[in-house]
Amino acid sequence: MKDLKKDNNNIMLEITNLTKKYGQTIAVDNLTFTVFTGEIYGLLGPNGAGKSTTLKSILGLLELDSGKISVLGYNPISSPTQVKELIGYLPEESSLYESMTVKELLDFIISIRKLDPASTLQTLDRLLDVLNARKYYTSMIASLSKGNKRKIEIITALIHRPQLLILDEPLFGLDTRSAVILKEIFRLHIEQGGSILLSTHIMDLAQQLCTRIGIINNGTIIVEGTFEELQEKSNSTKSLEQLFLELTNQSEITSNIIQQLRDIPAIKAK
Ligand SMILES: Nc1ncnc2c1ncn2[C@@H]1O[C@H](COP(=O)(O)OP(=O)(O)OP(=O)(O)O)[C@@H](O)[C@H]1O
Ligand SMILES: [Mg+2]
Numbered sequence: 174m175k176d177l178k179k180d181n182n183n184i185m186l187e188i189t190n191l192t193k194k195y196g197q198t199i200a201v202d203n204l205t206f207t208v209f210t211g212e213i214y215g216l217l218g219p220n221g222a223g224k225s226t227t228l229k230s231i232l233g234l235l236e237l238d239s240g241k242i243s244v245l246g247y248n249p250i251s252s253p254t255q256v257k258e259l260i261g262y263l264p265e266e267s268s269l270y271e272s273m274t275v276k277e278l279l280d281f282i283i284s285i286r287k288l289d290p291a292s293t294l295q296t297l298d299r300l301l302d303v304l305n306a307r308k309y310y311t312s313m314i315a316s317l318s319k320g321n322k323r324k325i326e327i328i329t330a331l332i333h334r335p336q337l338l339i340l341d342e343p344l345f346g347l348d349t350r351s352a353v354i355l356k357e358i359f360r361l362h363i364e365q366g367g368s369i370l371l372s373t374h375i376m377d378l379a380q381q382l383c384t385r386i387g388i389i390n391n392g393t394i395i396v397e398g399t400f401e402e403l404q405e406k407s408n409s410t411k412s413l414e415q416l417f418l419e420l421t422n423q424s425e426i427t428s429n430i431i432q433q434l435r436d437i438p439a440i441k442a443k
């Protein structure tokens with residue numbers, strides 16, 4: 174993996190002391206991290222750690238309690254249009270209009286984003302083909318299977334060829350062929366000078382793709398670095414899955430639970 178230039182001229186996304194509460198719940202707690210140009214930064218953390226809240230905040234979708242977010246110098250709250258042009262966002266849950274056809278949805282996105290028709294059509298054509306989604310072009314979104322809906326969401330995130338991709342569990346529901354192709358699309362994206370902020374529970378994916386990993390727990394980054402740096406910090410050559418459990422203090426409880434699994438009454442043989 175090529176060396177990252179980590180200097181101030183190379184910052185794609187900067188999050189500084191971000192705090193977001195929902196009522197009494199502190200979802201994100203004084204969170205600080207940076208994503209540089211040409212990197213795939215993996216934001217990993219247990220359920221409820223604050224990953225999706227962080228990603229939504231970057232899009233300007235939530236009112237922040239405190240802190241600062243900068244996307245290539247733009248603030249998502251005061252410069253929403255610029256930030257939305259710079260970002261391709263794949264939310265964790267489907268955000269598609271079910272009562273439209275795929276074509277109607279994509280035409281709508283092309284029109285609200287005011288995209289150049291000729292180059293966008295070329296992008297769209299290629300994406301429909303590589304993701305094997307052309308056959309659904311005139312189908313109602315409601316009629317698509319879960320994985321095929323995900324493919325359409327991916328196309329909507331990529332269609333304006335943004336520099337920064339913000340992806341919340343991008344492979345969720347995708348078949349193997351599409352997953353392999355999508356990983357290559359991500360690699361090409363950073364080769365072209367883009368960046369990716371990726372949240373996932375699939376440790377193999379993070380280990381394969383991410384140039385750096387930030388582990389978030391209770392709304393705060395508890396450890397950050399390349400996979401090799403995380404191994405050095407733990408003084409081990411363990412897989413990311415094992416390191417993750419150790420670094421989030423879940424190793425012991427996981428082993429204990431595995432020991433107790435046999436307490437669950439056995440299956441009933443007839
Ligand atoms: N709309 C909401 N209203 C109230 N609390 C919320 C809301 N969204 C998230 N939370 C709470 O904020 C915390 C962080 O949630 P978030 O969805 O960011 O976690 P996550 O790391 O994405 O988890 P997961 O891995 O399950 O997707 C959790 O305690 C969650 O219950
Ligand atoms: Mg989430």
